[in-house]
Amino acid sequence: MAVLVLEAKGIKKRFGGVVALSDGNLRCYQGRITGLLGANGSGKSTISKIITGVYSADEGEIIYNGKSVKYRNPSEARKDGISMVFQNLSLVPDLTVWQNIVLGAEQKNGIFLDNIHAKELSKKILSQLLPDLDINKKISELNPGEMQIVEIAKAISEDPKLLILDEPTAALEQAQVKSLFISMKSLAQKGVAMIFTSHRLWEVMEICDDVTIFRNGENVANIDFAEDERDPERIVSYITGETQKVSSEKKVSENTNEVVLRINNLNYGKILKDISFDLKKGEILGIGGLAGQGQHELMLALAGSFPGLRCEATIMDKKIRLNKPANAIKNGILLVPGDKHLEGLFLNHSVFDNMIFPKMGNQKHPLFVPFKKYRNECEQVIDVLSIKTSNIDMPVETLSGGNQQKVVVGKWLSFDTNVLLLADPAKGVDVGAKRDLYQFIVNQVRDTKMSVILYASDNEELIQYCDRILIMYEGQIVATLEGDEITDEAIVASSMRIK
Ligand SMILES: Nc1ncnc2c1ncn2[C@@H]1O[C@H](COP(=O)(O)OP(=O)(O)OP(=O)(O)O)[C@@H](O)[C@H]1O
Numbered sequence: 405m406a407v408l409v410l411e412a413k414g415i416k417k418r419f420g421g422v423v424a425l426s427d428g429n430l431r432c433y434q435g436r437i438t439g440l441l442g443a444n445g446s447g448k449s450t451i452s453k454i455i456t457g458v459y460s461a462d463e464g465e466i467i468y469n470g471k472s473v474k475y476r477n478p479s480e481a482r483k484d485g486i487s488m489v490f491q492n493l494s495l496v497p498d499l500t501v502w503q504n505i506v507l508g509a510e511q512k513n514g515i516f517l518d519n520i521h522a523k524e525l526s527k528k529i530l531s532q533l534l535p536d537l538d539i540n541k542k543i544s545e546l547n548p549g550e551m552q553i554v555e556i557a558k559a560i561s562e563d564p565k566l567l568i569l570d571e572p573t574a575a576l577e578q579a580q581v582k583s584l585f586i587s588m589k590s591l592a593q594k595g596v597a598m599i600f601t602s603h604r605l606w607e608v609m610e611i612c613d614d615v616t617i618f619r620n621g622e623n624v625a626n627i628d629f630a631e632d633e634r635d636p637e638r639i640v641s642y643i644t645g646e647t648q649k650v651s652s653e654k655k656v657s658e659n660t661n662e663v664v665l666r667i668n669n670l671n672y673g674k675i676l677k678d679i680s681f682d683l684k685k686g687e688i689l690g691i692g693g694l695a696g697q698g699q700h701e702l703m704l705a706l707a708g709s710f711p712g713l714r715c716e717a718t719i720m721d722k723k724i725r726l727n728k729p730a731n732a733i734k735n736g737i738l739l740v741p742g743d744k745h746l747e748g749l750f751l752n753h754s755v756f757d758n759m760i761f762p763k764m765g766n767q768k769h770p771l772f773v774p775f776k777k778y779r780n781e782c783e784q785v786i787d788v789l790s791i792k793t794s795n796i797d798m799p800v801e802t803l804s805g806g807n808q809q810k811v812v813v814g815k816w817l818s819f820d821t822n823v824l825l826l827a828d829p830a831k832g833v834d835v836g837a838k839r840d841l842y843q844f845i846v847n848q849v850r851d852t853k854m855s856v857i858l859y860a861s862d863n864e865e866l867i868q869y870c871d872r873i874l875i876m877y878e879g880q881i882v883a884t885l886e887g888d889e890i891t892d893e894a895i896v897a898s899s900m901r902i903k
Pocket residue numbers: 419420422423424442443444445446447448449450451792793801802803804805806807832834
């Protein structure tokens with residue numbers, strides 16, 4: 405019989421008029437990994453933050469190791485053995501990896517800080533998670549996946565009894581996810597209880613012992629995989645509240661042979677090398693590969709972000725220069741940036757302000773802004789992507805992580821385009837909304853014969869929606885997969901160059 409470590413009972417939490425949790429219940433057990441699942445805005449982060457003392461509950465009780473607790477801040481929870489890895493990273497960019505790992509928990513050797521111990525501890529934890537990472541590097545020199553791993557290492561270094569991982573894998577590539585899972589399994593063997601949140605179901609199926617599913621602020625199901633089978637469809641229907649099967653049917657390709665965009669010999673420094681491809685009208689072309697192989701830079705290059713770019717490009721047989729964003733936009737090439745924190749949002753402005761921002765730069769008559777029309781369009785996008793907000797004038801910072809991501813993507817959706825560049829648009833977006841987002845894009849492609857270049861860090865999205873996939877490795881295209889060749893095994897094998 406598993407030992408109960410933590411129980412959250414009847415948790416209620418409101419933020420002004422928004423009910424984040426109406427009846428949140430959650431149990432975690434010694435040595436077990438509990439998946440905390442639910443659509444964007446269903447209350448997952450809120451209950452985790454209540455457990456760790458970031459927020460206080462309006463009602464309800466948290467029982468930890470048999471005692472009722474109410475932490476006033478995360479450091480109180482940490483002292484009691486509860487650590488949380490947050491969705492938004494909290495590392496100090498100018499400090500090194502090892503300094504960040506021990507920050508706040510430094511040990512002393514006499515009157516001096518014990519740096520030798522700190523470095524050894526950091527190395528030991530990272531030896532499992534990311535052995536090649538230089539612990540003397542500054543955080544500002546790391547890529548997002550590496551930063552996320554340091555954040556996880558920091559939480560592990562605190563020797564927690566309960567570890568809460570709120571979407572730790574969203575920024576990780578598949579190999580890093582595997583290493584994280586190995587670490588999580590060894591922590592579980594030592595008796596650590598874990599709560600794991602992710603929108604990628606295969607991860608949940610692989611790593612969790614049981615799952616709790618939230619919908620609209622309350623838990624609607626608890627499934628223990630020791631008793632019930634691992635049935636992803638059942639889980640999806642609990643998450644979305646829909647009983648019908650989520651279609652996993654692949655879209656039938658309706659692209660023509662007409663080439664819209666032709667790229668020849670694209671080169672940018674040492675980052676992008678000799679890239680050539682054609683994009684057909686009505687095609688969804690995927691860009692895959694391990695993270696950090698130049699995919700992101702390729703998207704930026706195609707959007708005209710690099711003045712020093714060398715490339716022969718034509719759009720509908722007309723020569724174009726991709727050396728400034730204005731050229732790309734003029735020719736109907738539009739980039740939907742993927743990272744909500746780096747590129748996308750004014751957090752303290754309203755959903756509406758954020759949505760109309762790109763339109764303001766395109767105004768023919770800057771003095772006459774058709775606000776009514778724009779508000780209607782904004783409402784439509786909110787509807788299509790099921791963005792959870794009480795109204796469009798709410799500041800974006802009050803939305804859940806996944807709903808913020810939907811605003812980033814949504815604000816570009818009403819533009820007329822020839823080529824839509826999507827850079828990991830569904831990162832952190834829940835299964836139901838992900839399906840709606842891609843369905844919207846697929847419909848646009850069908851109706852308008854727009855073409856899409858999609859970079860997705862999740863191979864499932866590429867497999868499900870792309871007609872063709874280009875695999876990148878060290879800034880080059882090393883493989884093209886088409887039709888039946890598009891499988892997870894083939895993507896992984898070509899990404900790692902083992903095929
Ligand atoms: N600080 C806040 N102020 C106002 N509303 C908030 C705040 N934090 C959360 N909310 C609201 O509470 C609800 C639950 O949000 P929460 O972040 O817990 O969702 P989540 O399930 O973690 O979603 P995601 O999968 O997108 O991360 C959302 O409607 C959100 O807009």
